[in-house]
Amino acid sequence: MPLLAPIRSLGLRSSLRPAIRRLRPAVETSQICRYASTKHPKNFKPPTQDELEELRERTIEFTRREITHDVAQATDHKNEFPLDMWQKMGEAGLLGVTADEDYGGLSMGYQAHCVILEELSRASGSIGLSYAAHSQLCVNQLMLNGNEEQKAKYLPGLVSGERIGALAMSEHNAGSDVVSMKMTAKETDGGYLLNGTKMWITNGPDAHLIIVYAKTEPEAASKGITAFIVDTTEASGFSCARKLDKLGMRGSNTGEIVLDNVFVPTSNILGQINKGVRVLMEGLDLERLVLSAGPLGLMKASLDCTLPYVHERKQFGVPLATQQFIQGKLADMYTKYRASSAFTYSIARAVDESYTNPEIRTQDCAGAILYAAERATECGMDAIQCLGGMGYMNEMPAGRIMRDAKLYEIGAGTSEIRKMVIGRAFNREFGMR
Template identity: 55%
Template sequence: MIRINAIPLIASRTFLPRLPRTVRQYTSYNVAVAGLTESQEEFRNVVHDFAQKEIAPRAEEIDKTNHLPEDIFPKLGEMGLLGVTVPEKWGGLGLGYLEHTIAMEELSRASASIALSYGAHSNLMVNQLNRWGTDDQKSEYLPKLLSGEHIGSLAMSEPNAGSDVVSMRTKAELKGGKWILNGSKCWITNAPVSSTFLIYAKSDTSVAPSKGMTAFLVERGFKGFEVGEKLDKFGMRGSPTAELFFDNVEIPEENVLGQVGKGASVLMSGLDLERLVLSGGPLGIMQAALNLTLDYTHERKQFGKKIGTFQLIQGKLADVYTKLSASRSYVYAVARACDAGKVSRQDCAGAILYSSDRAVEVAMEAQQCLGGNGYINDYPAGRLLRDSRLYTVGAGTQEIRRMLIGRGFNELATAEDIRAYNDATINGGVRGLFYGIGLSLPTHYILNSRVTAYRNLPSPAKAFGFVMLIVPCMTITAEKSGEAFTRSQYEGVAKRELDKEAQIEHERWQSLSSVQKLGDWARRHKYGLVGASWVGSLGVAWALVNRNKHQTTSQKVVQARMWAQGLTVGLLMASALLTGFDSSKTEDPRTPHEDHTWRAILESDPHLNEEERKRLHEIKRAVVDRKEQLVKEASNSVSK
């Protein structure tokens, strides 16, 4: 075996185990910077350990053989990772898109191609079925998709309808109670191994392309349905891809996903979340590239030193780390927004646009740091670079993502809006003309009759002064009219957004049980309840202690305060328990730990910002300190 400075070429067998530090010591997450909660960090560690044990050792073989191992998906199913966003009632984990993105990142860190197939299955297929499927459809398809017994695919792209997806030619016609599907699809991830497909087709060619599309659930065994040969790709070789062909495929009516003719809504809403979740892929590739580069540069020696001590190499490492950290922060922030119901098409596109470009740059830097070793397939640098290129063309090209972001800035400026704006400014200018004439005529009459100097001016000079009064009136009125129109447009958009939030809040309220509604009401009026509880408890406590004839008034006051404090805290704890508080996680509320009691009570309240949470923590701390002080005063009174 050829060696370069005693560094073996086969990194996976002899090079990596001799490193002075572990990968996790080099690349541990800063939880405070990543912004993950304790449960999210625990979830990431579980996925990481699974991926490094079950997938990472086979990544090189998977790439060389261009084969997806059959045991991977059942193992992912056992972990529950195939249904991260699916509610627990259907067999999923019931988590959010941030956790889904984290899973995508950690699997990509081990093998980007396995993660791509995972993302196509868990997000493009399973998540869409969960969001749009009927209970019967979920009952029929989700169990096997979540267990990994069946693999799913989404079929959207066609030979002549890639970025311009609404121009697809695959058609579905309703005949005799069944939909007849004809056409073809290409670039379908998981197609060679999938059992269930989500197919988009034109169901009505008489309307606009975006309004005549329908989504269908199609099984591999349907007559007339064929899968083409597996494609030999440049990268992502462990993620099988093929074409699909439909020749009079009969689909039952109950297999329509969503509504007939509303497939565009299913498709477009899914694309935003697809871009977000797949953004975890570039993050994992960058993390793997950073791991590889750090390991190599802290072992490889030149000029008697490890090359990681050279400033040029350190600069490259700094760039790689910064690009990864910036990408991760952006992607995680967008995922949190989506979990809060704020799905932004611009930011979902921006997350994968930015992270995928950075992943290519980071992979190239890793290859450069490895020098000649980075150019041979005994090291994973080449595989990381090849895999990273998929994200610049897959799930929408970089150009389409830039178009979506740019177009988002002009959503208000439609042709109709521009015409309305022009009409508003023209009308304002006409009004200004009449205002100017109305102001100029009296002014001219007064000056001409009372000011001799004005009366002696030549007529052109008087006409010029006449015009100079009219023009500013026209200009000012036109500008004000345009501003008023623009303001009304933004106010309309804001009102629609507020109405949408109000509708979401109303639906959330309707879905709560009576106890949850009571708890929600209590959280909204927490300050008033604390005050009322204190006053009421103080009154009850005073009535009780006042019966004791052997105590002084000051002792009664102290004891009443203590009882009132205890009753108030008890009421708050009872309210917290009714609303889902886990008493097994209680800690001293004055400790700076993230999961202390008071913060745990309020953790699930979506109506509190960070400032309010800190304020409530201060209140709780003051309450506890005051209670201890009262106990000491009572003890001193008794001893005296």
């Protein structure tokens, strides 16, 4: 695939957006009045395959220039996110793919979001994960649930990369069982005081804006949770207790955050009071769908590092790639990627093409990330095995890819929870709880 001209010189925010406009006509006035979807940005129109391929090529161009092997390795080895990457991604237009153009976004959909996350994760799983927490968990949640004042105030800075976003739901004793969260929000003059801790928060150590879930009526269980927009730059009492030292996704800065009498004005309630679970569920299926593209990128990365090595490395006088055991692993890795990719993009396409009344099936979104995550870990292990002794060395990316892939079997709902979710979705269809 030939390199294209640098992204910044062509657009996306100064590059992809104008390029996309050249690929398809501007939306007609009648179409502007048509907008009824609550899941897609204003003036959304399903992208063509040519547009998605153009987006993919431009994202690859960005990663080749900005997320080199050395950058990816340093991010992992130092356990530090390259903070200048946020502005670079913002300038490239990658941070607001599902945001309205009014706020600097691309007004594209979930196929496009998957394309970008896949290629970023191919270059660096850590950078891809932090991107997803910002662009999907924070930006897209604001797009789905924010009022006009909230979106106008916060989205431009998030889309430009000037501000970093996150979402805080999990706690020490409330991971899969989110309803058992202990963080409280007590009503006071003009707003609420938030108290408690949140754990395993991606982008937590760096975030300027965090969507935080807290109990406004603790005795009401799931019907007493509210989502709040917390501006950490103005929140007295907010702190990151510690940055976490993880097995994988190192450099995707993850922390334990503490809110000690943090005042949040009523205007920063996201959605309705005591309807936080609805806000959460509004984006959860789409979160699973988009995040399933992260493992796709890691599977491609596994092939990227394995294929050249086994064709150059000789044992018994012939390249490793001529050995049937190695060929079998390569065939399995490739087939797992292609099957996972077909699953993810078929669901994303269905969501985009049904945009006037989006068809979003829980079992499809949970199934996509369940399947892709487990296959990505297997591909990472196979990459290490194919590289042999070199695969076990930290100078090679195979070990990093495997460690990164494992996170997708745990974060955003474990594989076990995803299976339960799929089973319960079928039960609901048959009138059972």
